[in-house]
Amino acid sequence: xxxxxxxxxxxxxxxxxxxxxxxxxxxxxxxxxxxxxxxxxxxxxxxxxxxxxxxxxxxxxxxxxxxxxxxxxxxxxxxxxxxxxxxxxxxxxxxxxxxxxxxxxxxxxxxxxxxxxxxxxxxxxxxxxxxxxxxxxxxxxxxxxxxxxxxxxxxxxxxxxxxxxxxxxxxxxxxxxxxxxxxxxxxxxxxxxxxxxxxxxxxxxxxxxxxxxxxxxxxxxxxxxxxxxxxxxxxxxxxxxxxxxxxxxxxxxxxxxxxxx
Amino acid sequence: xxxxxxxxxxxxxxxxxxxxxxxxxxxxxxxxxxxxxxxxxxxxxxxxxxxxxxxxxxxxxxxxxxxxxxxxxxxxxxxxxxxxxxxxxxxxxxxxxxxxxxxxxxxxxxxxxxxxxxxxxxxxxxxxxxxxxxxxxxxxxxxxxxxxxxxxxxxxxxxxxxxxxxxxxxxxxxxxxxxxxxxxxxxxxxxxxxxxxxxxxxxxxxxxxxxxxxxxxx
Numbered sequence: 001x002x003x004x005x006x007x008x009x010x011x012x013x014x015x016x017x018x019x020x021x022x023x024x025x026x027x028x029x030x031x032x033x034x035x036x037x038x039x040x041x042x043x044x045x046x047x048x049x050x051x052x053x054x055x056x057x058x059x060x061x062x063x064x065x066x067x068x069x070x071x072x073x074x075x076x077x078x079x080x081x082x083x084x085x086x087x088x089x090x091x092x093x094x095x096x097x098x099x100x101x102x103x104x105x106x107x108x109x110x111x112x113x114x115x116x117x118x119x120x121x122x123x124x125x126x127x128x129x130x131x132x133x134x135x136x137x138x139x140x141x142x143x144x145x146x147x148x149x150x151x152x153x154x155x156x157x158x159x160x161x162x163x164x165x166x167x168x169x170x171x172x173x174x175x176x177x178x179x180x181x182x183x184x185x186x187x188x189x190x191x192x193x194x195x196x197x198x199x200x201x202x203x204x205x206x207x208x209x210x211x212x213x214x215x216x217x218x219x220x221x222x223x224x225x226x227x228x229x230x231x232x233x234x235x236x237x238x239x240x241x242x243x244x245x246x247x248x249x250x251x252x253x254x255x256x257x258x259x260x261x
Numbered sequence: 262x263x264x265x266x267x268x269x270x271x272x273x274x275x276x277x278x279x280x281x282x283x284x285x286x287x288x289x290x291x292x293x294x295x296x297x298x299x300x301x302x303x304x305x306x307x308x309x310x311x312x313x314x315x316x317x318x319x320x321x322x323x324x325x326x327x328x329x330x331x332x333x334x335x336x337x338x339x340x341x342x343x344x345x346x347x348x349x350x351x352x353x354x355x356x357x358x359x360x361x362x363x364x365x366x367x368x369x370x371x372x373x374x375x376x377x378x379x380x381x382x383x384x385x386x387x388x389x390x391x392x393x394x395x396x397x398x399x400x401x402x403x404x405x406x407x408x409x410x411x412x413x414x415x416x417x418x419x420x421x422x423x424x425x426x427x428x429x430x431x432x433x434x435x436x437x438x439x440x441x442x443x444x445x446x447x448x449x450x451x452x453x454x455x456x457x458x459x460x461x462x463x464x465x466x467x468x469x470x471x472x473x474x475x476x477x478x479x
Binding site for chain 1: 273309310311312313331332333334335336339340341342344346347348349358359362363399402403406
């Protein structure tokens with residue numbers, strides 16, 4: 001694959017017209033999103049420009065250690081971001097960190113071992129970023145749901161514990177639902193891909209002048225890899241995090257502000 | 262002595278739910294009575310280690326509760342919570358799950374009959390049960406474990422008079438035939454009088470009275 005496309009800053013600036021349009025719509029219909037849209041546009045510019053230079057540097061230096069460092073930072077920030085969406089789950093950071101690290105490492109390891117991609121920065125950086133990003137979203141959704149389930153179903157969980165079930169047995173229906181909700185978005189969007197929307201990689205490759213067959217095949221590889229990584233991440237995050245709701249004596253911990261009779 | 266509590270205290274948040282509770286619960290049927298918020302349900306949850314006290318000791322059959330494996334204890338000392346909380350599935354699948362945990366063969370007909378339910382309920386989806394039916398299914402589920410002690414939290418609160426009488430008759434029969442001890446939380450002194458031999462009265466997390474039913478609820 002060779003990049004045959006050059007994009008000038010002028011072209012980027014021209015695309016801002018659509019951001020202005022979004023601000024205008026928000027202002028006109030009083031959606032109160034003008035500031036958020038402006039922040040989103042500015043942050044995306046700064047963050048993507050920064051990561052663009054970082055990737056360029058990593059490609060130029062061509063060091064796998066730098067790739068590893070970048071992916072580690074992504075895992076760390078991914079876990080911190082996901083934790084903020086899983087506020088109802090006690091001690092969610094470590095399960096998320098472990099989930100993202102294992103999902104990223106195993107997915108990348110597998111695609112390299114199977115010979116799908118060469119172990120070079122040009123493949124590992126973008127694929128790793130996609131894998132970790134999707135794993136983060138899935139595990140955040142899963143743990144958010146897990147927190148809701150444990151909040152809503154304390155009575156059921158405790159009634160099951162009262163029969164002498166282990167924490168794992170008492171939690172299993174709720175862990176299963178959380179795992180499912182973490183995975184379902186990607187499964188559904190994979191089902192409709194090509195029909196209702198064109199995924200980003202394919203669009204990018206087509207714009208860059210690649211052969212459509214190549215673009216589709218690469219997109220398929222990525223979709224399949226993402227399905228695996230999302231399942232691994234959601235499985236590990238929920239499988240570790242549910243334990244934090246219980247004590248070692250298989251008791252359901254009291255929520256922070258509980259006053260039960 | 263079935264249970265003995267010494268100086269048991271428990272706080273939740275800033276609230277003292279149990280305050281230096283000392284009580285002796287003999288084998289047979291003990292009714293724990295008191296106004297709403299007096300700590301009755303919390304006391305019950307301590308007896309099969311769904312929670313542990315902040316301080317004080319509880320013993321079961323002369324041995325500290327903390328020395329029992331919580332899972333084995335809960336299969337022997339079965340708690341039926343006030344609000345029905347069944348697992349998704351049929352009545353029978355709930356009974357089977359509970360019996361399996363206790364390593365007991367399932368006799369669904371017997372458990373349902375003891376709880377005042379017809380065998381036809383076995384195939385019913387728990388989502389379709391009324392609150393009263395679900396409450397009795399909870400009792401049947403606990404009985405499927407063949408427990409030595411039943412901890413019942415307001416077991417008839419959702420039942421009409423007919424169903425309440427049926428469950429109370431069952432509890433009396435269980436005691437006579439199966440030698441099961443019962444600890445019953447009830448806000449209703451009449452029910453405590455009908456079912457209990459021994460009464461512990463709580464108020465604001467403290468034991469204010471305990472003794473034989475004919476003395477306390479005379």
